[in-house]
Amino acid sequence: MDRLVAAIDIGGTSIKSALVAEDLHVVHTLRTPTRRVGGAVDVAQIVELIDELRGRAGEAPVVGVGVAAPGIIDERLGIARAAVNLGWRDLPLRDRLTEAAGIPVALGHDVRTGGLAEFTVGAATGVRNAMFMPIGTGIAAAVLVDGHRLDADGYAGEIGHIVVDPGGQVCGCGTLGCLETVASAAFIARNYSERSGKDVDRAADVAAAVVAGEPDAVAVWARAVDGLAAALTTAITLLAPEVIAIGGGLSESGDTLMKPLRAALEGRLAFQRVPRLVRARLGDNAGCIGAGILAWRAAA
């Protein structure tokens, strides 16, 4: 039987897990509600999921585990430094799981792991410098420079908290007017609701109203696009990606987002290397595929 690895993408409300073949084909996928003990995500659940996946692998040996998680994740040391959504602080998750599972385990940050997948088999392959920026409830980036994925002890890539609107709204991060306050899916819905008086809680509904030409939606969307272009211009000035792959829920609005964003970027770039701006390709699977890549590396 061909060997497999177990890939686990931990979110605050649900955990996606999969068996991943060596060609990065996803063999089997599970989705499980996240279980908590005293506010913190239960590590025992992850061990159970590894066992569950091993059971589903049948006779195929499961030779490694990759785990993706949100927060400040130190990939080199395998420690979840601060994962507020999961209730973890300085948790040596890699070592805990290695001991429990008895096979090599790698720990990665969810967005940087998704980026690894997009850089390897997704929308940003074949280049040494790239960015993957999912836009959902929050915004963060995975950055590849000179073929090296930036980690910085887990702190790299917090593009969602670059200030684009000085003196603007306060964000959970403690910064006024950071990118998330104008362009995260959550803030787009909130900003539109406040401006229009309509109670909307999905950015997709705002995108639909933009297509319909609704003026409040158009204004909120334009502000989001301008903020995204400002933050990306800054990242391009420092990091010069050749390709930027936009993912997350907001990217599902397709050209409603991508066309004005490309135009806004073109208007801002001067001397910089101009990147290709594309939609990410792996959608919701990016985290698991990336965790699978980490698992295969750990197993090697």
Place this chain on the structure above:
Amino acid sequence: MDRLVAAIDIGGTSIKSALVAEDLHVVHTLRTPTRRVGGAVDVAQIVELIDELRGRAGEAPVVGVGVAAPGIIDERLGIARAAVNLGWRDLPLRDRLTEAAGIPVALGHDVRTGGLAEFTVGAATGVRNAMFMPIGTGIAAAVLVDGHRLDADGYAGEIGHIVVDPGGQVCGCGTLGCLETVASAAFIARNYSERSGKDVDRAADVAAAVVAGEPDAVAVWARAVDGLAAALTTAITLLAPEVIAIGGGLSESGDTLMKPLRAALEGRLAFQRVPRLVRARLGDNAGCIGAGILAWRAAA
């Protein structure tokens, strides 16, 4: 005799060159006016300098050459992509010099090479994540992430052209309100001259006026410090350096710059990892020492 390498730091008006020992001790230094042929810096002059240094080395063998130059310098391929100050475009300098000198040659960007020196024997040693930001006529940064110096085909680290004052003054880079327009030594002198009506062309004179409490100088300086803090906050949010070493002419103002800059940074940082902000240590020698390191690596 102990072996040596030749290190050459090319500027638009003068070239600094040196013999560098394996312990990175600078044995001998020359400064030569930059020679041009038809507007472009004459490559033959660099070959002559290598010969000159070899002569001065006496019986010590010169086993490699490191060259630092400004502009878009692709270190991996050894090509000066666009060095406006030197009149070079897509010049394969490394290969040209290797052929002429008959020993291994490495090409580096002046600021990133200076950063290599500061990260190795200067003010930012012993960490895997750091920045070196010289502030002179222009502003750029060398960035170390996970122990890897960012190059991005020569485009990385253009922090001087991050927008910090939207709608502000136009810069040579084509951007409105980038960091250089408020905080480069050249713009600080110009902004003060315009505001005060006094004709000043050195930022050091503005720094002296700040110490004397001159209100126009204080205002121009405060704007520079605020712009530097904004740009550094952005870089910290993306790259999380543990140490930031400030160099260049402006850093010679010492605490006049460093104290308010530390305070402004502290005021802006929220969730980010807080870096140590220090003055660079190697001054004008950083480029040559860094070029020496590159030369030793090429010779290895």
